[in-house]
Amino acid sequence: MIKLLNQRSLVNILSKNNVLPSSRLLLNKKFHASASISAESPPPAEGFHPGVAHSQFIKKNRDEALRNPELIGTGVEHGETKKLNLFQSVNDAMSIALATDEKSVVFGEDVAFGGVFRATMGLAETFGKDRVFNTPLTEQGIAGFAIGMAAMGHTAIAEMQFADYIFPAFDQIVNEAAKYRYRSGGIFDVGGLTFRSPCSAVGHGGLYHSQSPEAFFPHASGLKVVMPRSPIQAKGLLLASIRDRNPVIFFEPKILYRAAVEHVPVGDYELPLGKAEVLKSGKDVTILGWGSQIYALENAIQIAEEKFPGLSCELIDLRTIFPWDVETVVNSVNKTGRLVIAHEAPKTMGFAAEIASTVQEECFLRLEAPIQRVCGYDTPFPLVFEKFYVPDMHRCFEAIKNAVTY
Amino acid sequence: MSKILRVVRPNILANLNYGLRRNLQTSTKLCLDGVKVRSKYPGALDSYFSHELKFITPTEAIDTYRVMDENGVISHPENEPGVSQEFATKIYQDMITLNSMDNILYDAQRQGRISFYMTSYGEEGQIGSAAALTPEDVIYGQYREAGVILHRGFTLDEFMNQCYSNMHDVGKGRQMPVHYGSKKLNFQTISSPLATQIPQASGAAYALKMEGKKAVVMCYFGEGAASEGDFHPALNMAATLNCPVIFYCRNNGFAISTPSNEQYRGDGIAARGIGYGVDTIRVDGNDVWAVYNATKTARARALEHNKPILIEAMTYRVGHHSTSDDSTAYRSKQEVEDWKRLDNPITRTRKWLEAKGWWDQTKEDEFRKKIRKDILTAFSKAESVVKPPVEELFNDVYDTLPLHLQKQKREMEEHVKKYPEFYPTKAFAQKN
Numbered sequence: 001m002i003k004l005l006n007q008r009s010l011v012n013i014l015s016k017n018n019v020l021p022s023s024r025l026l027l028n029k030k031f032h033a034s035a036s037i038s039a040e041s042p043p044p045a046e047g048f049h050p051g052v053a054h055s056q057f058i059k060k061n062r063d064e065a066l067r068n069p070e071l072i073g074t075g076v077e078h079g080e081t082k083k084l085n086l087f088q089s090v091n092d093a094m095s096i097a098l099a100t101d102e103k104s105v106v107f108g109e110d111v112a113f114g115g116v117f118r119a120t121m122g123l124a125e126t127f128g129k130d131r132v133f134n135t136p137l138t139e140q141g142i143a144g145f146a147i148g149m150a151a152m153g154h155t156a157i158a159e160m161q162f163a164d165y166i167f168p169a170f171d172q173i174v175n176e177a178a179k180y181r182y183r184s185g186g187i188f189d190v191g192g193l194t195f196r197s198p199c200s201a202v203g204h205g206g207l208y209h210s211q212s213p214e215a216f217f218p219h220a221s222g223l224k225v226v227m228p229r230s231p232i233q234a235k236g237l238l239l240a241s242i243r244d245r246n247p248v249i250f251f252e253p254k255i256l257y258r259a260a261v262e263h264v265p266v267g268d269y270e271l272p273l274g275k276a277e278v279l280k281s282g283k284d285v286t287i288l289g290w291g292s293q294i295y296a297l298e299n300a301i302q303i304a305e306e307k308f309p310g311l312s313c314e315l316i317d318l319r320t321i322f323p324w325d326v327e328t329v330v331n332s333v334n335k336t337g338r339l340v341i342a343h344e345a346p347k348t349m350g351f352a353a354e355i356a357s358t359v360q361e362e363c364f365l366r367l368e369a370p371i372q373r374v375c376g377y378d379t380p381f382p383l384v385f386e387k388f389y390v391p392d393m394h395r396c397f398e399a400i401k402n403a404v405t406y
Numbered sequence: 407m408s409k410i411l412r413v414v415r416p417n418i419l420a421n422l423n424y425g426l427r428r429n430l431q432t433s434t435k436l437c438l439d440g441v442k443v444r445s446k447y448p449g450a451l452d453s454y455f456s457h458e459l460k461f462i463t464p465t466e467a468i469d470t471y472r473v474m475d476e477n478g479v480i481s482h483p484e485n486e487p488g489v490s491q492e493f494a495t496k497i498y499q500d501m502i503t504l505n506s507m508d509n510i511l512y513d514a515q516r517q518g519r520i521s522f523y524m525t526s527y528g529e530e531g532q533i534g535s536a537a538a539l540t541p542e543d544v545i546y547g548q549y550r551e552a553g554v555i556l557h558r559g560f561t562l563d564e565f566m567n568q569c570y571s572n573m574h575d576v577g578k579g580r581q582m583p584v585h586y587g588s589k590k591l592n593f594q595t596i597s598s599p600l601a602t603q604i605p606q607a608s609g610a611a612y613a614l615k616m617e618g619k620k621a622v623v624m625c626y627f628g629e630g631a632a633s634e635g636d637f638h639p640a641l642n643m644a645a646t647l648n649c650p651v652i653f654y655c656r657n658n659g660f661a662i663s664t665p666s667n668e669q670y671r672g673d674g675i676a677a678r679g680i681g682y683g684v685d686t687i688r689v690d691g692n693d694v695w696a697v698y699n700a701t702k703t704a705r706a707r708a709l710e711h712n713k714p715i716l717i718e719a720m721t722y723r724v725g726h727h728s729t730s731d732d733s734t735a736y737r738s739k740q741e742v743e744d745w746k747r748l749d750n751p752i753t754r755t756r757k758w759l760e761a762k763g764w765w766d767q768t769k770e771d772e773f774r775k776k777i778r779k780d781i782l783t784a785f786s787k788a789e790s791v792v793k794p795p796v797e798e799l800f801n802d803v804y805d806t807l808p809l810h811l812q813k814q815k816r817e818m819e820e821h822v823k824k825y826p827e828f829y830p831t832k833a834f835a836q837k838n
Binding site for chain 1: 597602613640642646698
């Protein structure tokens with residue numbers, strides 16, 4: 001069952017594949033700096049290398065890809081698959097959205113030439129520069145413009161180049177997009193609106209190319225927040241987000257853009273929003289995460305189950321941060337009696353806090369240990385200290401250990 | 407020219423410039439045989455090189471386009487709007503209606519019957535802009551554009567229902583008074599955050615263009631709101647993305663207590679339009695025909711060329727900012743009185759109408775009496791209507807009610823059932 005991951009580490013994959021492109025703030029110099037940091041890092045302990053490429057949740061062939069019960073009835077369950085990384089699957093989803101909805105448009109900073117992460121490659125050539133276009137460099141403008149288009153009944157797929165730069169648009173997102181339907185009594189809405197944005201750690205992103213701002217948005221009632229963990233998930237959840245009749249913020253863990261490669265159904269399919277996915281069944285402890293954190297948790301579980309023979313962990317990918325799937329999580333914790341939640345964002349007011357308090361309300365009599373939160377620290381996201389900052393597999397393992405030995 | 411120069415090698419340009427500098431010391435621009443040399447930089451390909459170290463300083467102010475003076479007299483007959491008596495009278499009657507409604511609702515707030523109100527005193531000239539649009543044109547407002555939605559056909563009942571937040575309010579009583587909106591009238595619902603609607607208007611205009619609609623977006627905002635960050639991307643995006651939108655700035659001299667000389671140091675808002683590459687005009691906002699002519703032409707230009715236009719309408723906020731403001735704390739009563747008496751959009755229009763023989767004192771008295779009665783009737787009617795069902799608190803946050811809101815709604819209902827004496831349930835309609 002336990003697989004020793006002795007191939008390239010994720011850090012090496014990243015530095016070789018140059019995952020983080022040159023952005024307006026990040027100079028190429030920093031890639032080299034990062035490579036040297038990784039070379040000086042201690043070897044992964046316990047014989048484990050964290051690596052999405054070797055994850056058991058990555059679908060390595062057509063059969064595995066199509067075995068997903070959520071695909072039944074979508075029309076792709078007997079179709080073809082192709083090997084895509086996460087940026088290619090995002091591109092594929094947008095390509096389908098543009099082809100199936102003539103009122104859909106894709107825009108943002110530098111999207112016309114393909115985007116700084118290549119997610120919009122070829123779309124302008126295929127669908128025309130009126131439907132896939134660059135905007136001036138203004139996040140509040142992009143957000144306002146998208147809201148205006150969506151208010152006219154169009155499907156606006158707008159990109160924020162990094163989630164770190166979504167804050168200039170915070171007012172438009174929180175005061176306008178989120179409240180558009182409510183305040184008008186339902187006569188107007190911006191349901192056709194989706195913001196896509198690369199998020200989370202990337203090895204060397206420093207303060208402003210690493211943030212996971214998902215917890216800022218659920219507090220503004222009216223928004224949906226989604227974060228996929230893999231190419232299959234990204235395509236299905238993005239198509240669902242684009243077609244959902246509510247404004248959705250779709251965060252794409254940029255570390256997975258090239259690193260996560262799996263067989264993805266070629267057809268048009270959606271995965272349900274608001275629905276968590278149980279990735280691994282277990283009976284002793286529930287482990288909850290989302291985005292790229294899933295892979296750190298997967299490895300932590302492998303360590304834990306090796307160290308504690310007979311231990312059985314249940315792993316859940318929340319997928320939709322908000323509105324979140326309370327039922328799936330509560331059912332799981334009522335079964336296991338223990339909960340570990342991990343996310344990269346800082347701990348205080350992170351989304352784990354919301355989940356922990358809800359689970360405490362719903363599962364009080366079943367909880368056998370304090371709910372463990374493994375998160376980023378309450379500091380800005382640091383450059384050179386990243387390895388100490390992120391809730392890596394070792395910190396996640398420690399939290400699982402604390403939960404099961406309490 | 408620019409394309410040709412772009413392919414000229416930089417060292418050739420440099421040599422050329424060197425020669426020019428030697429030979430044409432006295433010229434302002436670097437010229438060779440009278441030909442100016444263009445800059446090769448991609449950021450400003452239309453620029454010429456100059457040897458003069460010269461800062462550009464703001465020079466003379468942009469003119470204010472006016473059709474009729476304070477006495478309703480049109481100096482240049484070619485500016486006379488070719489409108490019918492019916493068309494002109496409707497505009498004037500709407501100005502009076504707005505003014506009467508403001509009087510009644512302002513007093514109603516003073517009596518505590520509605521929670522909040524904002525008058526449009528002195529800015530009734532905005533109706534001229536509404537009259538130049540077609541029903542297909544989409545409108546985004548700030549909050550002091552009641553005259554625009556009134557001219558479009560928002561009924562007195564609809565105004566009153568919104569201000570009273572009763573069960574007939576299309577907004578379901580969720581927003582403060584004067585936050586009007588109407589799907590039927592293509593008037594996007596008002597929201598309080600200033601200037602947020604401006605970039606939205608650009609996006610909406612892009613959508614109309616994509617659909618091939620023969621319609622523009624009209625976006626109103628005050629000169630104070632134009633200081634917000636959102637003003638900037640709105641004009642910049644509209645210009646770069648070729649959006650048929652008219653930005654209509656109501657420059658009434660004040661943002662609450664802040665006079666315009668503390669709001670900006672340039673030549674008002676109009677001067678900024680030029681910087682964005684947006685066709686711009688400043689008009690006399692108290693002159694309904696100047697506003698009408700400018701908007702009508704702006705609409706045609708915006709549609710024909712798919713480009714944005716900026717109109718800065720100069721006016722004066724005669725009333726207080728809102729019912730939560732006493733403007734005598736920051737400006738003199740005399741100043742306000744002078745504006746009311748000497749230069750008022752309603753008086754000007756009336757004088758023009760009377761000179762035409764289209765209006766007189768009898769019509770004035772009759773209409774004012776009738777409209778006051780109509781407003782009071784709608785007012786009393788709206789006051790007696792119950793508030794929307796309390797469950798509407800939870801609807802429309804999303805398209806459907808998510809589980810967490812279903813649960814919170816149940817909790818609220820159970821709580822109110824348990825403590826009925828503490829909640830004004832009777833003032834609200836029963837469940838839908």
